[in-house]
Amino acid sequence: MLPWLHSDHFPLYLAPMAGVTDVTFRALCKEMGADVMVTEFVSAEGILQRDDRTRHYTEFDDVQRPLGVQLFGADGVRMGEAARKIIDWKQPDFIDINFGCPVNKVVSKNGGSSLLKNCPLLAEVAREVAKAVPIPVTAKMRIGWDAQTINAVEVARILEDNGIQAITVHGRTRAQGYTGVADWDVIGQVADAVKIPVIGNGDVASGMDVEVRRAQTNVKGIMIGRAAMANPWVFQEAKHYLSTGGHAVPASVQQRFALMRRHCEMAVARSTRGGEFEIVRSMRSRLMSYTRCIPGGKFLRGRFGQIASMMELDDILAEYLTHSDRFHQRPDVDDDITVESN
């Protein structure tokens, strides 16, 4: 039994998201109440080649524990070697294997969700990694390759039989990408079919969503991804809802701005690969994600699309606050409002 999945605890996981859940964002989500986290996926071959950039993705701080490093690949023995190398570097709490990535670059090399179409190879990958390492190995999967071949229950049983200790199920097929809605009926069937804990994932954005999915299925935890990109408070809001049945007061615009600033400052302070200019530029899409919960998001996104310094960030936020009454008066037409720049 994984200690964070014991019977009287229902953990909220931060989903691994490539390009998003780096060490800085994970630190913020941990403060906001995320219980368990998984690094964005790294290629086993990248790890074995000691590629510095790949290694950088496996960085974490102890406060982020329990934490898993996620690996993808299609050769179980090589993946086992890569997992051992990671353990030598960093001692994560678990290794997670990616059987869900839909991206062509990964799928074309038989990694990620393509293994859902090749159960013997999937079994071998799980078995070899589980055999190779002294720490728990978990897996994250989609419900199948496409709507005609949904095989999540069969895959979950194979994973359980081959040493996997917990499974996260994202309730979409590979063919769906991120479209449509997550199928929580299939997630529920998987949770009923295996003895190891199943973590449900897909479209959870509030405490009420967590409560509904927990009541509807036998999942032992919930993983949240895109909702946290826009609103990292989602973890604390969900915990508040689970413990009180009431809705927490949403974070204010000022609190959201303070978080954006802090996120940039932390990213600049941690950076070993560029100064403020490079880091703030690389944060543009992250800053844009935060605007989804702010009235007048279009105005902010327009400005963040060009941003390259902390000073500009302060100027944009000050400009927004000067005009904020206009956004708040007409939140329903948020995206139609533009502010003249001068």
Ligand SMILES: Cc1cc2nc3c(=O)[nH]c(=O)nc-3n(C[C@H](O)[C@H](O)[C@H](O)COP(=O)(O)O)c2cc1C
């Ligand atoms: C930008 C982005 C990057 C992602 N990267 C990964 C990844 O590296 N590994 C993985 O297992 N899933 C990855 N995912 C999938 C998420 O972990 C999650 O399964 C998916 O977003 C559904 O959950 P949600 O509806 O809560 O967002 C990624 C998703 C997004 C949006």
